[in-house]
Amino acid sequence: MKKIFKGLGLGFLALALVVGVGANNANATTTYAVNAITETGALTITSAGTLGLVAGANTINIGADATAKTIAIGGAAAETINIGATNTSGVITLGNSAQTGVTTISGSTLAGTNSLFAASSTSAITIGAGLTTGNLTLGKATQSSGITTIHGGTAAANTLFDNVTGGTIAIGVANTGGITIGNGDTIKTISIGAGDAVNTIKIGDNATPANVITIGGVASGTTVKGTLTVGADDTGHDVLLYGATASSNLLWDESADALELAGVARLDLSGATVLAANTDGGVIKAGTSGSPITEDTADMKFMSAYFDNGATSGTSVGDYKRLYVTGAGGSGQALRAFGSVTDVAAGNIYGAHISASFGTTGSITGLGNALATTLHIPGAMTGGTYASQTAEIWADAAASDLAGATSKSFFRVGMGGDATGIALMDDTMNLFDFYGIAAGTGNTIDTAQTGSAGGAAYAGIRVNIPGVGIKYIRLYSADSD
Numbered sequence: 001m002k003k004i005f006k007g008l009g010l011g012f013l014a015l016a017l018v019v020g021v022g023a024n025n026a027n028a029t030t031t032y033a034v035n036a037i038t039e040t041g042a043l044t045i046t047s048a049g050t051l052g053l054v055a056g057a058n059t060i061n062i063g064a065d066a067t068a069k070t071i072a073i074g075g076a077a078a079e080t081i082n083i084g085a086t087n088t089s090g091v092i093t094l095g096n097s098a099q100t101g102v103t104t105i106s107g108s109t110l111a112g113t114n115s116l117f118a119a120s121s122t123s124a125i126t127i128g129a130g131l132t133t134g135n136l137t138l139g140k141a142t143q144s145s146g147i148t149t150i151h152g153g154t155a156a157a158n159t160l161f162d163n164v165t166g167g168t169i170a171i172g173v174a175n176t177g178g179i180t181i182g183n184g185d186t187i188k189t190i191s192i193g194a195g196d197a198v199n200t201i202k203i204g205d206n207a208t209p210a211n212v213i214t215i216g217g218v219a220s221g222t223t224v225k226g227t228l229t230v231g232a233d234d235t236g237h238d239v240l241l242y243g244a245t246a247s248s249n250l251l252w253d254e255s256a257d258a259l260e261l262a263g264v265a266r267l268d269l270s271g272a273t274v275l276a277a278n279t280d281g282g283v284i285k286a287g288t289s290g291s292p293i294t295e296d297t298a299d300m301k302f303m304s305a306y307f308d309n310g311a312t313s314g315t316s317v318g319d320y321k322r323l324y325v326t327g328a329g330g331s332g333q334a335l336r337a338f339g340s341v342t343d344v345a346a347g348n349i350y351g352a353h354i355s356a357s358f359g360t361t362g363s364i365t366g367l368g369n370a371l372a373t374t375l376h377i378p379g380a381m382t383g384g385t386y387a388s389q390t391a392e393i394w395a396d397a398a399a400s401d402l403a404g405a406t407s408k409s410f411f412r413v414g415m416g417g418d419a420t421g422i423a424l425m426d427d428t429m430n431l432f433d434f435y436g437i438a439a440g441t442g443n444t445i446d447t448a449q450t451g452s453a454g455g456a457a458y459a460g461i462r463v464n465i466p467g468v469g470i471k472y473i474r475l476y477s478a479d480s481d
Helices: 002-020 419-426
Strands: 239-242 249-253 258-262 459-465 469-475
Touching: none
Parallel strands: none
Antiparallel strands: 239 249, 249 258, 459 469
């Protein structure tokens, strides 16, 4: 029996020596050559001791069973905690793919920088790679003064949300301070919807707020490729283009359905290049002969222009048109007006109606004409037929006939308006008033053509009758002749 107790005593002594080593010695090493060590209390590594694993496929499981527990690594406020600090090629895993709890990594609340993967230079970093239906959040909703920055590669194509196919990407939904994309002094290209897909890009698309959208600065250039649509059919918007002069602009007035020029703005077509195929309107076109612009409202003015000039000298012109014919054998018409009655019994029709008026008390000191025609003759001319005016009646068909007309003439002269005024003017009105033409022998007013039949005439006006030659219209000195 003494031998038994003696053997037990030596065994307990040896065990006590093995377990107790390192409890009071920081440099001691305790080795357990067993498959599993279970400690139901607290396992403490004191001082600067190290708990390590020797070579082999060893595992330290902390909280591996199903019992709920709290696992704490690090205690004192100033401690440095390293997880995989010397790992060079192994895999470091935090959390489990089947985990249902919450994994939180907190950083410093004081001034400083909290870093994840700070030393990773060439490897890929993935956050939320297995996320399918949960939310991925960077930053805090109540963050007030900090700055959230996402850096990308300086020479690579950086991508955000490249796999979003059916969802919505929202940036700065609750932001009130402003959202900046591509700000800075470096020249760059910023692309939105630049892929091959048919994208719908909306900026400020909301019916309630009055959004102010600014594109580019004063020195910027904006290029739009494709169709530009402002508003929607039956619900448009004003479009305003400013010029360099104050109050001068081009306005598409949505409420008036009109394009308006204001201030000193003008429509300048001086640089227009005419396309040879556009013979029906090389510079300006409004309708065609086969498809005219049509509106059947009474008293419609399809084109209307009103001007006012208060100059006390010079001559103002309401509408000036000039055509230069520079090709030998070519013809030209500086102004062509054509009125047509399309197979109906109309009231009146004018190819052109030209008037001049003087208001109530207006007058002139020079010449007043409703119509003036001037034929300029150069220093030398050859061939051709010349006239200041041509009055021509054209037969459109073999059956053209005016037999049923009330009156027909090349010239129709008359007076209209107030009957009293007509009577006063009729007392002094001349049918013709010649100026710049001197009466004399052989002149247009030929004083040698006095004749004798029916009384002696003062002179004759020379006229040319086709196939007959020169004849004269007699002029008499008095109504009694």
